[in-house]
Amino acid sequence: MAATEAQTSAGSAVHDTVARAAADAEARGLAVEFIEREGTGRPTAADFGGAPIVKSIVVQRGDSFVFVLTPLDAQFSWVKLRTHLGVNRLSLPDADAAFDATGYRRGTITPLGASTAWPVILDASLTGQAILVGAGSHGIGARVDADDLVRAYGADVVDLSGEPAAH
Numbered sequence: 001m002a003a004t005e006a007q008t009s010a011g012s013a014v015h016d017t018v019a020r021a022a023a024d025a026e027a028r029g030l031a032v033e034f035i036e037r038e039g040t041g042r043p044t045a046a047d048f049g050g051a052p053i054v055k056s057i058v059v060q061r062g063d064s065f066v067f068v069l070t071p072l073d074a075q076f077s078w079v080k081l082r083t084h085l086g087v088n089r090l091s092l093p094d095a096d097a098a099f100d101a102t103g104y105r106r107g108t109i110t111p112l113g114a115s116t117a118w119p120v121i122l123d124a125s126l127t128g129q130a131i132l133v134g135a136g137s138h139g140i141g142a143r144v145d146a147d148d149l150v151r152a153y154g155a156d157v158v159d160l161s162g163e164p165a166a167h
Helices: 003-027 078-085 095-102 146-153
Strands: 033-036 054-061 064-071 120-123 130-134 140-145 156-158
Touching: 003 033, 003 140, 054 095, 054 130, 078 156, 120 146, 130 146, 140 146
Parallel strands: 064 120, 120 156
Antiparallel strands: 033 140, 054 064, 130 140
């Protein structure tokens, strides 16, 4: 494939994933602003106008999955997540299984426009503010109001920070 064809194909793929995310958000009544960042490397809030960056993790529970949305630089408590879901075991799917479950590659996973509308769990620390979630493509973020995202996706809000204190 010629370089221009490859660029067009890559541009089309980016357009397709963002369009899919935008259509899903619109169908749910969720206002979203898509922001493309300049540069490379690990994204920072400054790259996207100061909104906290949220990582969307697809977690497997048995034969199904859930989206876990937490601050980019935070560790979440697997114990709290398992307790909330009422299960003893959760796992991270491999890259192929994550793609099959969401329609997105790792690093671009988002509930917006995912191929299956898996349940969403939002870390409680993110409520009450504009946040930046993935948009299905590298270098593009979707700025949304966290509380509106909770309503649009019927998300559970759970304190997932750190490990619970020992009794």
